[in-house]
Amino acid sequence: MTFSQLNLHLALLRGIEEMGFNQPTAIQSEAIPPALAGHDVLACAMTGSGKTAAFLLPILQRLLDEPRGTTRALILTPTRELATQIQEHFVQLARHTRLRSAVIMGGVPAAPQIRALKSGVEVLIATPGRLLDHLDQSYTRLSGLEVLVLDEADRMLDMGFLPAIRQVLSHLPARRQTLFFSATMPRPIARLAREILKQPFSINQERQAAPATGLTQSAYPVAQELKARLLLQLIAHERMRQVIVFTRTKHRANRLAELLTAAGVSCDRIHGNRTQAQRTQALESFKSGKCQVLVATDIAARGLDIEALGHVVNFDVPQVAEDYIHRVGRTARAERTGDAITFVAPDEEERWRAIERAIGKRLPRLTLAGFDYKATPAQPLEVPIRERIAAIRSAKTEERARATAKAERKAQRQPAQAHSRPEAKRPALRKRASA
Structure with missing residues (x-):
């Protein structure tokens, strides 16, 4: 037709x-x-x-x-x-x-x-x-x-x-x-x-409701704290021109984008805490090829239409198979081909096996040659929620303390200024009188 x-x-x-x-x-x-x-x-x-x-x-x-x-x-x-x-x-x-x-x-x-x-x-x-x-x-x-x-x-x-x-x-x-x-x-x-x-x-x-036929799917077993390092090496090794990387949370998206930028990878991020103008700019920058990596939460899993996108990386295993299908559906669209890679940490294995059962196949487990899977990362990608809350509370306490100290200094200056004003005016008055 x-x-x-x-x-x-x-x-x-x-x-x-x-x-x-x-x-x-x-x-x-x-x-x-x-x-x-x-x-x-x-x-x-x-x-x-x-x-x-x-x-x-x-x-x-x-x-x-x-x-x-x-x-x-x-x-x-x-x-x-x-x-x-x-x-x-x-x-x-x-x-x-x-x-x-x-x-x-x-x-x-x-x-x-x-x-x-x-x-x-x-x-x-x-x-x-x-x-x-x-x-x-x-x-x-x-x-x-x-x-x-x-x-x-x-x-x-x-x-x-x-x-x-x-x-x-x-x-x-x-x-x-x-x-x-x-x-x-x-x-x-x-x-x-x-x-x-x-x-x-x-x-x-x-x-x-299954991944496209032109899609190559694979899993990389890797420790949670080594995912960012593996992603950097994969981007370089696979010569990925454009890749969407999906993270579990907005905080992880921000941290990963900062890490990639510090490593010299052009990237932007899109998630629910960003303004509409920021989200639109990030998407346009990615579509035009100005940035190589778009880090996203599941807000971007549906509806994004990016022509000839070659790679999708699930930095975190999705919660359910449907989310996986929608994420990897950003590539291999309109009968094109594409690669979908999922990083699977030990604590995500059970969820990953459930996704494999849902899509009806066991996907190949791959390793990247030359990557040190036993390395110790310089810093964790995600700061634990308790530490983040503690840091926020500490910053607020310090801010209140600074505000209190400032108010006290201002109150101490005011009596002195009130005393000094009459003395400062008297000589000027006497000069005008003598003139």
Whole structure:
């Protein structure tokens, strides 16, 4: 099948061609026709399958001949990165139309979002939390909404957004088309789908919930405290041009990024404690090739679309197999090849074996020739939480002590200054009198 066989508008076909898309992916071929026909769609599809275009193209086709100035489509997505990526796809696909979109998300100034809501842009792309901040305001008008998209519904469940989604739904017209996309279908998500979808056209590509066929996977058994040193040597040994490194915590991401930078490796980091501007800058720097390594927590495991990414390193073993699949899914996309490497410390072996059972294979254990697996690291990567808390408390105590000492010195100076002022003025007064 070709895109032209989907009976899409010529303006959309031009945008598709300029994006370099030759033919629809499986999810696009299955989802676009029923969506164009106005049916609700329930699709089980992995990230990287092309589902963004699978819901954007029907929306664009539907809105082309509609009057402008009214918000007619809402796309809910779990993270800022996904929202930004959907916006980028919208701009490219709609470049030959007059349709407008806006992103409603946290971490950025609210004023542009308020202007967009007041003007009634045709398509809103939003994260649930920030959208709720606007919904009770008079400038938010969604009474003309015709299409709702829930993207990465299972991820929104994992992030605790299900109550927020239900609140958003209470503000939307009951008569609408709903396109529901989820990589997996846990019970709460299946229940939500039954509640909001009307005789949906169902697509099940959950069978693809496994690492891509072009992906080479391996594990490196290594002591926890030697992981950073092994990563540095692997980067040099494997000549990795671009690599995403996933860590367990934000603190570890920061520490690892500092260590890599000190070793002369160009890198940046992306996690929940960074501002949206910092996250966007880090991602753009990585995509453009300015930085070689992007250190990330699982906030980046879904939705990041980086063309021809060659390597993913799991610095820490993921908690569950699904997280592993999404992490390594950043490489070997669109039938390309890629390498996924996981560092497995002794205390992570049990969790790693569970992941292997879930993906149905035992992955090769590798060692790096010439690496000293018995070396003693100069310093631990992660400062224990108790030490971090103690350091914070100590710093605050010192700060309070300095503030108290400063206040005492100021109080001691004030009486002396009050005594000296009259004496300082008298000679000046006598001079003026004698003059």
